[in-house]
Amino acid sequence: MKLDKNFFYSIIATISLPVSNIVAVLLVSRYLDKAIFGEYSLSMTIIQGIAFVLSSGVQESSRRYVNTLNNKEFNRKYGFLLSVSLTITFIVSVLIFSIFYNDLYDYITILQISMIAILLPLIRFSINLDNYYEKYLRFATNKVLFSLATIIVPVSVAIIINESTYTMILSLTLGLVFMFVGNKGGVAKYFNFNKNYFDKDIFKYAVIITFSSIASWLISFSDRILISKYLSTSELAIYIVNVQLSGTVSLLSMVISIYYFPTIYRKFELETKAQLKKIRNIKLVIFFLTIIGSLIYFIFGKAILQLVLSDYYNVQSFDVVYILLLSNVALIYVNLSSVILSIKNKMIFNTLAFFIGAAVNLVINILYIEQYGVIVAAISTLVAYVIISMLVSCFSSKYKHVTS
Template identity: 25%
Template sequence: MIKSKDLTLNSLWFALSKLNTLLSGVVFFVILTRYIDKGVVGAFTYAQSIIAISAVFVSFGLSTSIVKQFSETPLNIKNIIRSVIAFQMIAAFVVIVFLYLNFHENNLIVIILSFTLLFKCSEVFKTFFDYNLSSKKYYKAELLILVLTTIFKIIVLLYTGDIIFVCVIILLESMVIFLIMLRMFNKNVSMYNNSVKVNFKEILRDAFPVLISSSIFIIYSRVDQLMVYNMSGDESQALYASAVKLSEGWYFIPLGVVTSYYSILANNKNDDNYFNYFSDACLKVNSITIPAAILITLFSKQLISILYGDSYIESAAILTIHVWNGVIIGLSSLTFRHFIIAGYRKLSIYRALIGLLLNIVLNFILIKQFGVIGAAISTLISQFIALFLSNLIWKTTRNIFLIQLKSLFFIKYRVSNEICTSRQ
């Protein structure tokens, strides 16, 4: 039985726990743009994109796919998580070596940030708490660390003006969060069986399509920044990244709703009301993303001027375009989780491939013609087609398209039992 209060509270805790997106992604970035040369800002955000892409190969899609394993074998959660963490640690070492061989001569920022990948597996612990609708268990500790380290990063940046010291603090921050998550997890798994053997091959088989789709997705969501940096230079990258930080800085709020509904959808996958729950989730996500996109569009110039200064005013036009990606991302996050629950592994890969190819082609054409504005247009078009419109292509996802299309107009989609039972 779904308790609305539990859902709302867990969404709130999850959203608050994601304040690091706001703190390190926006508040800190504002200080960065005010006191650091645009070229350094461009190099730093470029390095962040490299690490974000690398992180996908470390997580291997496991942090998302194990929710299905949790619902099928709840007594085996402890061993599942331990196996996943061991695998991710090994993957992190491999990726760090690869990045060192390719960047050690010309990009120290990438090398330092690469070691944060060792602690990427803390996301697995968060998945465990989110699954149990108990995000608040880790929220307070994580938020305290993030607030303190963000303040410390700002002080160090203002005092030294050296981005390298900031990167070291980011590394220490990720390590401390991991250690706290590990301790909290060990205190909350005593009720689970410690002797059940884990079928890790099955876990990897479930995770592999998620890895493929996630890696393609993160590449095409970051390829605009990589291409802007390489085609237009570090200062253009700074302008583009400043708009992206603002347009993505509030994503943690709708994603809190998505995460809470994920466990509900997974546990009710055979229920006749499954798609009604899905429709409710879409409406709640849109009630956040659409008003936010409208407000940011209307006041983009004022936001850029106040936060970054007039030297970044060109970013306002980018922001008015890029901010609408949030509406697509919110709905797509729900669709992605539906694919995992329903077993539509190949569809998630196809969608991601469509988006990647479109974004690369459009970026090559539009960046040359319109500069950084072209990159924003390319990303919006490719995500709209790949993550929303593509649901019309396959018969099994057309009902998803109808649900989400109506939700854009805040219309509840009442799905018949016949449609619900034919989803598998």
């Protein structure tokens, strides 16, 4: 695998999120009240859930179709899909927070939250297009700015100016607006409601991905709602900080998806054997890195966690972080195997696997979180992703040798 300057731009884009998370953890654990951060995190969980579920189908389908449509067709068709999905996202967000959280937020704050719900997927979509078109320098720059705007700025403003959930929401809104304006509206300039640009094949693919996203959200975020319900927002804050630390493994996933996935998608049909070999080699590298990383973690992990987490460290943190690290490794395997299903338009099997994993995850969480605490959330996440990884690998093996 030949590496060039684009690979290093990919590295910069990749490390921006985990580095921002680590900096945020250092700041939060020392200077921010657990209850406030827990309340803010719960709100962000719901916002991300709404945006993720309603917009992810359009987001992920673009990866599949960006190389099969010319730029003009792509912009018009996805402009239409984004216009519809983000309008629905805004309305749903306003309704959910107005009905269920009107005791926590006034209508001005609810409108800000709903703006966040549409700006997050819109900006992500615009940034991802730079990746699909292999404009790596611009992609890396915007990823760094996005990480700062969504992670560092809200925490810093709350610490420096006013320690409150409202301050964090307001600063996040302003940061996203700045990103949107800085990108000159990004894909928003292609917005249209012209039904002539409706593409049933893209829509069908997007719907399948949307159901997969619902299951993925249940695995990634439902445990946070259950922790808040059965335990406390302070426990939720500690768990989320642990999740952010474990997200360092997502470095691998993001490097792979940023640098290798565009090429794999573009060349798979013409160089099937070569691209399958590339996927297999990546899996082997990840396996050995996991073994080495585990050894390092068991030697130095406790000391590092105590240093980074400070007051947010508890007796379960060491086990929770390690289990979540392994969960992220399993998710990388899921994404690698899903590439084949995506190319062969068999993502229905990916969705099926995610729903089976989500069902197992929910059952474990509902039965045991209240009794055993946040360790259950970590274990259920790992179990879910291992099951999904095994199922997706089995499904994809049936299609990897099929040519168009």
